[in-house]
Amino acid sequence: MPSPIPVTRLLPRDIYPSLDIGACSSPLSRHSHGSTLQVPVQRLHGKVATRLWSSVILWKELRSAQPVGSGGFGSVYKADYLGETVALKKVKKCTKNKLASRQSFWAELNAAHLRHRNVVRIIAATTCVPADFGDEGSIGTILMEFVGSSNLQQIIYGRAELLGGDRWLRYSTDIAQGLRFLHSHSIAHLDIKPANVLVSADDVCKIADFGCSLKLDGGGEVSAVSPLLSHVGGTYTHRAPELLKGEGVSAKADIFSFAITFWQLITREQPYAGDRQHVLYAVVAHNLRPSVRDHPVFRSQQGRLCSALVSRCWSGGPQDRPSAQELLAELEQLRAPDMS
Template sequence: MPSPIPLTRLLPKDFYPTVDIGTCSSPLTKHPHGSTLQVPAQRLHGKVTSRLWSSVIYWKELHSIQPAGSGGFGSVYKAKYLGETVALKKVKKCVKNQLASRQSFWAELNAAHLRHKNIVRVIAATTCVPAGFGDESCIGTILMEFVGSRDLQQTIYGCAEPLEADRWLRYSSDIVHGMQFLHSQSIVHLDIKPANVLVSSDDVCKIVDFGCSLKLDRGCEVTPVSPYLSHVGGTYTHRAPEMLKGEGVSAKADIFSFGITLWQLITREQPYTGDRQHVLYAVVAHNLRPSVQDRAVFQSEQGRLCSTLLSLCWSGEPRCRPSAQELLPHLEQLRSHLHE
């Protein structure tokens, strides 16, 4: 019988002593007390924006639920909650991999206690879903701030308007600030990509979808991945080589993913073409990376600086990649060249 996955890997330390995950049939260590997700939270009153997140959802206060999108482990809806617009995410049970879908739900809560302008805020989360608000395939519900219906993927590939350098530099800076805060809290996202970055009505980028995230072991820069953590991985086009090889996880995996995302912002092209398995093999065995050699945008002085930064971010050696904190001066240097 394998040892259970450490609950600290998926939830902040302040939460896990009071967690009972029986209603989710989670493989994680089960706490003998209580019957639902219990977290230290203030009673809900006042505006949504003034509260910490809670394990209680007042279902009668949830109205005007409209589909807004869907992904591998769930569907997202726009709704009204206590008079305010929110995003409601239903995490569904994956028929092919039920363990992964359950782990994905708990991984979503890694960032639930965080407050940062470049991270989508969690309002409430629960595994108790009354009849009429879910179905048998729903294993948990998460209420989040509603940022908008536009993500960076749509901005890059779906908009006819130009994506000027000052704009993609601002977007990049938003993402890096969000990553830097996550990493300072020992959380790695592990699925940084344009589709997981929402763009607000104020044109501010916010990182969302923590279903692949991990909490690093305290005091460790690299955390070995348990073979029983089946949700870890992220999107193959943005996955760091060490992740593809099944090696330890560190914050540098997010830096690699950011490098691919930055290339997409600059070029507005897809990073790879061809068979998925070929790409996976070539990234690891032949250091395949998105092309910069034949792109005119990388021929200017600013372009050469971008090319150098990309090479650092997607280095095959995690230790050679800059930290999120170290990325910020590089982006400032790019911005200064833009205004010369």
């Protein structure tokens, strides 16, 4: 089924001009004389083809799928593909909001053509699934690099080990580097939170789950919110006030979400307590934010600088927040030896 979102918001310019969306699939496939547009498949051992990703999955090469997690719009499996371990995500149909689940699938592909150390890499994606692999409740399938089974949510709240300043600053820097890269390509993630930051075996953070993302117009400037994009905005505890108010979207919304995540890394506490609607109202109307006054970590020289930075990042107005580039520069200063 064709995407309800304009193709030009989802795919790189070298793909979408020639698309003739067919009934089989999506902006990923074109029917010409009964065939499907073949984007050359890339081998994973550095043998990259002309395209950075593929709109075709070689299903016979996919095996040993084991479930590793699930979320609001899909389930993730660990599998073997072309001799490498990959993550397979099935985006499921949401019976209550079918439009939102379709949007989630197409939004996942906003970063499909991008490669960065701190962004989970997409290998292939398609809506054409053979019967023996089929799932009537699935809209499409996405193959991604397998980072591991650990995320920041688990590290922050599920482990007794200490999370020293050097480590949470390194994690935060990883996230900021990923955001700088995404924003430089006019992509707003719009759901930055600990659960959407995977941590590799090498202890490197990678931004994952682009189901709420948007390709912004005007080089990352504010983009008006379409009625079709009503689901966009991410998790309410991390959502920027302008999104809660239904205003335009910009990359600065990610900076707000980063600030809440940064605070969680430092304090290892939940950002808010109480009723969801009360929190939403208070964030917008009363500038409610997590406390930076009651934690010993904010009393050191480094802690005071962190407090000042996080306060800027979760400012009520997007114009008052730093860019990802400015944020990264300040985090690098915080990591300097004389700040420890």
